[in-house]
Amino acid sequence: xxxxxxxxxxxxQVLPGQWxxxxxxxxxxVSARAGQFVHVRTGDCSGLVLRRPFTINTADPATGAISLxxxxxxxxxxxxxxxxPGERIDMLxxxxxxxxxxxxxxxxxxxxxxxxxxxxxxxxxxxxxxxxQVVLLYGCRDAxxxxxxxxxxxxxxxxxxxxxxxxxxxxFVTDLVLDYxxxxxxAFACGPLPMLRTLAGLVAGRKGRLGVATLGRKRGGGRPVxxxxxxxxxxxxxxxxxxxxxxxxxGACLGCVIWGVNxxxxxxxEGPVFAFDEIDWEATAGAGTHKR
Amino acid sequence: MRAKKRVxxxxxxxxxxxxxxxxxxxxTRRTPTVRTIRSAIxxxxxxxxxxxxxxxxxxxxxxxxGPARSTVDLSVDLGRGxxxxxxxxxxxxxxxxxxxxxxxxxxxxxxxxxxxxxxxRPRQGNRPPRVTETPGGMLNSIGLQNxxxxxxxxxxxxxxxxxxxxxxxxxxGESIEDYVGVVRKLDLVPxxxxxxxxxxxxxxxxxxxxxxxDQEAAAAVTRAVRRAxxxxxIVKLSPNVADIRPIAAAIAAAGADALSAVNTLxxxxxxxxxxxxxxxxxxxxxxxxxxxxxxxRIVYEVAQVVGIPVIAIGGxxxxxxxxxxxxxGAVAVQxxxxxxxxxxxxxxxxxxxxxxxxRRGLASYGPLIGTALPTRPNAAxxxxxxxxx
Numbered sequence: 001x002x003x004x005x006x007x008x009x010x011x012x013q014v015l016p017g018q019w020x021x022x023x024x025x026x027x028x029x030v031s032a033r034a035g036q037f038v039h040v041r042t043g044d045c046s047g048l049v050l051r052r053p054f055t056i057n058t059a060d061p062a063t064g065a066i067s068l069x070x071x072x073x074x075x076x077x078x079x080x081x082x083x084x085p086g087e088r089i090d091m092l093x094x095x096x097x098x099x100x101x102x103x104x105x106x107x108x109x110x111x112x113x114x115x116x117x118x119x120x121x122x123x124x125x126x127x128x129x130x131x132x133q134v135v136l137l138y139g140c141r142d143a144x145x146x147x148x149x150x151x152x153x154x155x156x157x158x159x160x161x162x163x164x165x166x167x168x169x170x171x172f173v174t175d176l177v178l179d180y181x182x183x184x185x186x187a188f189a190c191g192p193l194p195m196l197r198t199l200a201g202l203v204a205g206r207k208g209r210l211g212v213a214t215l216g217r218k219r220g221g222g223r224p225v226x227x228x229x230x231x232x233x234x235x236x237x238x239x240x241x242x243x244x245x246x247x248x249x250x251g252a253c254l255g256c257v258i259w260g261v262n263x264x265x266x267x268x269x270e271g272p273v274f275a276f277d278e279i280d281w282e283a284t285a286g287a288g289t290h291k292r
Numbered sequence: 293m294r295a296k297k298r299v300x301x302x303x304x305x306x307x308x309x310x311x312x313x314x315x316x317x318x319x320t321r322r323t324p325t326v327r328t329i330r331s332a333i334x335x336x337x338x339x340x341x342x343x344x345x346x347x348x349x350x351x352x353x354x355x356x357x358g359p360a361r362s363t364v365d366l367s368v369d370l371g372r373g374x375x376x377x378x379x380x381x382x383x384x385x386x387x388x389x390x391x392x393x394x395x396x397x398x399x400x401x402x403x404x405x406x407x408x409x410x411x412x413r414p415r416q417g418n419r420p421p422r423v424t425e426t427p428g429g430m431l432n433s434i435g436l437q438n439x440x441x442x443x444x445x446x447x448x449x450x451x452x453x454x455x456x457x458x459x460x461x462x463x464x465g466e467s468i469e470d471y472v473g474v475v476r477k478l479d480l481v482p483x484x485x486x487x488x489x490x491x492x493x494x495x496x497x498x499x500x501x502x503x504x505x506d507q508e509a510a511a512a513v514t515r516a517v518r519r520a521x522x523x524x525x526i527v528k529l530s531p532n533v534a535d536i537r538p539i540a541a542a543i544a545a546a547g548a549d550a551l552s553a554v555n556t557l558x559x560x561x562x563x564x565x566x567x568x569x570x571x572x573x574x575x576x577x578x579x580x581x582x583x584x585x586x587x588x589r590i591v592y593e594v595a596q597v598v599g600i601p602v603i604a605i606g607g608x609x610x611x612x613x614x615x616x617x618x619x620x621g622a623v624a625v626q627x628x629x630x631x632x633x634x635x636x637x638x639x640x641x642x643x644x645x646x647x648x649x650x651r652r653g654l655a656s657y658g659p660l661i662g663t664a665l666p667t668r669p670n671a672a673x674x675x676x677x678x679x680x681x
Binding site for chain 1: 385386387388389392393395396408416417419420421422423424425427428429430432434437580581582629630631632633634635636
C-alpha cells in the first residue's frame with residue numbers, strides 16, 4: 001500500500017455513463033493483483049470529504065498503466081470524468097485481498113453483472129497469462145449496456161444475458177452458469193447483490209462437489225482450513241467481490257463491513273474478495289452503497 | 293566552552309519545566325484567564341540560549357532538514373505527566389490502532405494516537421451500511437466494533453510500548469462498571485499513555501440516557517474512573533447537549549485531566565429511493581468540516597469555564613483550523629475525518645504549525661492559545677445563552 005501520484009493518460013466513455021480511464025502509476029501497475037482496488041482522492045470541491053474506491057480494472061507492469069472503469073453516479077465520479085489527460089490525482093493502493101486462483105485450476109468461470117466486470121477484468125488477463133481457459137458470463141439490462149467485446153482479449157469465451165433479451169440469453173446471467181458449472185474448476189463473480197446471492201445459493205446446493213476442491217484429491221478432501229484464510233479461499237469453488245460504502249479503506253474505521261458468518265468483515269481489508277461461504281447472505285441483504 | 297550532555301526523553305516522564313502545571317490537576321476556576329490555559333504548555337526545553345530574542349539574532353547552527361521544527365517547541369502537557377511532543381493528535385475511530393496507516397504515514401511524528409473505542413467485552417458493532425458521505429462531512433454508525441480490551445492489549449500493547457508516539461486508549465462502556473473495568477485493565481500496562489473516555493454511550497443503568505448529556509452521570513463516571521487509575525484521563529464531550537458548560541465543569545471537578553471536544557453530532561441520511569434511513573443503525577454521527585463551527589463554539593465555551601486543557605476535535609483539514617481552535621482556547625487538536633482523504637495531514641500539520649511559529653518568531657505555540665477568548669471576565673459569551681434562538 002502506498003500513496004501514488006497518478007497521471008491521467010486517457011479517458012473515454014465506453015458505455016452510456018460508464019467511463020474507462022487509464023492512469024500512469026507504475027508502482028500500482030507492478031503490485032496490483034486482480035480484485036484489489038485503489039482509493040482515489042477527488043478534487044477539493046463541493047465539500048467531498050471521502051476518497052472513492054475503484055477496482056483496478058487492468059494493470060500493465062510493462063507500461064506502468066492502470067485503468068479504472070466506473071459509472072458516473074455522483075459528484076465524485078463526475079469530477080473524475082472532467083479530468084483532462086496530463087492531470088494528476090492522488091491514489092492510495094493497491095488495497096484489499098484479491099482473487100485467489102488455485103494453481104491447479106485450468107478452467108475459470110467468471111460471472112459479471114453490469115459494472116461488476118471491472119472487478120473481473122484484470123483476472124481475465126492474469127488467467128490467460130497463466131495459460132488458463134476463461135469463460136466470461138456477462139449480464140446487464142439491455143443491449144445498450146453490453147460490455148464491448150473489443151475490450152476483452154480474443155481468447156475469452158464471452159456470453160451475454162440481457163434482461164430484455166435484446167442481446168444473447170433472455171434472462172439472468174445466473175441462468176447461464178448451469179451450462180458451465182461442471183466445466184469450471186473455479187468461479188469468480190462480481191455484480192449486484194441478488195446475483196451474488198443466487199450464485200452462492202447455487203454453489204452451496206452442490207455441497208462442494210464442484211470444482212477445484214475435488215481435483216486430485218482422495219475422497220474426503222484435504223485438511224480443514226480456517227474459514228476466510230487464503231488457503232480456504234483458494235479452495236473455494238466460488239469467490240465473490242463485494243462492495244460497501246467505505247471510509248478509510250485501510251481497515252481503521254470499520255465503516256465498510258458486511259456481515260460474515262463469523263461476524264462483521266471489513267470489505268477493505270478482509271475483502272473485497274470473499275469465498276462465498278464466508279458471507280452471511282441473509283444478513284447482507286440490506287447492504288448497498290450511496291451515490292458517490 | 294563545553295556543552296553539558298543533555299538527554300531528552302519523551303513519554304510519561306515530566307520534563308523539567310519551570311512554572312508548568314503538572315501533578316494534580318489545577319483546581320477548576322469559574323473563569324480562568326488566558327494565562328491559566330497557557331500554563332498547560334510546557335516551557336521550551338532546553339531553555340533557549342541567552343541573548344536577544346529577536347528572530348534576527350537567533351543562534352546560527354547547521355541548517356536543519358525540513359521545516360524549522362527543531363527550533364520551535366511544540367510540546368504540550370495534558371496533565372498528570374502526559375506530555376506530547378506536539379499538539380496534533382489523531383482522533384479515535386479514524387486511525388484504528390495506529391498500525392493500519394503505518395505504511396503511508398510516519399506515525400511516530402504524530403503528537404498522540406487515540407485508538408479505536410475499546411470496551412470491556414468484544415462488540416460486533418452495528419449492521420451495515422455504516423458510513424456515508426454528506427455535504428462537507430460524513431456520517432458513521434460503527435457501533436463501537438472492537439475486539440474487547442483484553443484482545444486489544446494482547447495484540448497492540450507491546451507494539452505501542454516500543455513507539456515514540458503515545459497511544460491514548462479511547463474507552464467506552466454502557467455502565468460505570470464497564471468503564472472502570474476497562475480502565476483497571478489498562479492501568480500500569482506499558483504502552484498505554486492515557487485514557488480518553490467516550491461518554492457518548494447509552495447508560496444502560498440509567499435507562500439508555502447518554503452519560504454525556506447528563507451532568508451527574510458524566511461526573512460520576514469520571515470520578516469512578518479517576519479512582520480506578522493513575523493514567524492521564526481525558527473525557528470526550530458530546531456536542532448533542534443544550535449547554536455544554538455545566539457538564540464540562542462537572543467533569544473537570546470530578547478529576548479529569550483534560551477534555552476533548554467534540555464527539556460527532558447526531559444525524560441521519562436516507563436511502564436513495566427515500567424508503568427509509570440509509571444507515572443500518574438509522575442514526576449516525578456527523579463529522580468533518582461541516583461540524584467545525586459547532587465544535588469551535590463548544591471549545592470556546594468550554595475553555596472559559598474549565599481550568600484544564602481542552603483538546604479540540606471537529607473538521608480539522610488544515611493549519612487554519614488548528615490556529616482557530618488554539619485561538620478559541622484549545623491547547624491541542626485532533627484530526628479525524630480528514631485523515632481518510634489525506635492520511636499524511638497530521639504529520640504535515642506538525643510541520644506547518646512549527647513553521648508558522650517560526651514565521652511569527654515564537655519559541656513555542658503557547659502565545660497562539662486563547663487569543664480569541666474574551667479579555668474581560670464575565671463577557672457575554674461566558675455567561676449567557678444569548679445567541680441561542
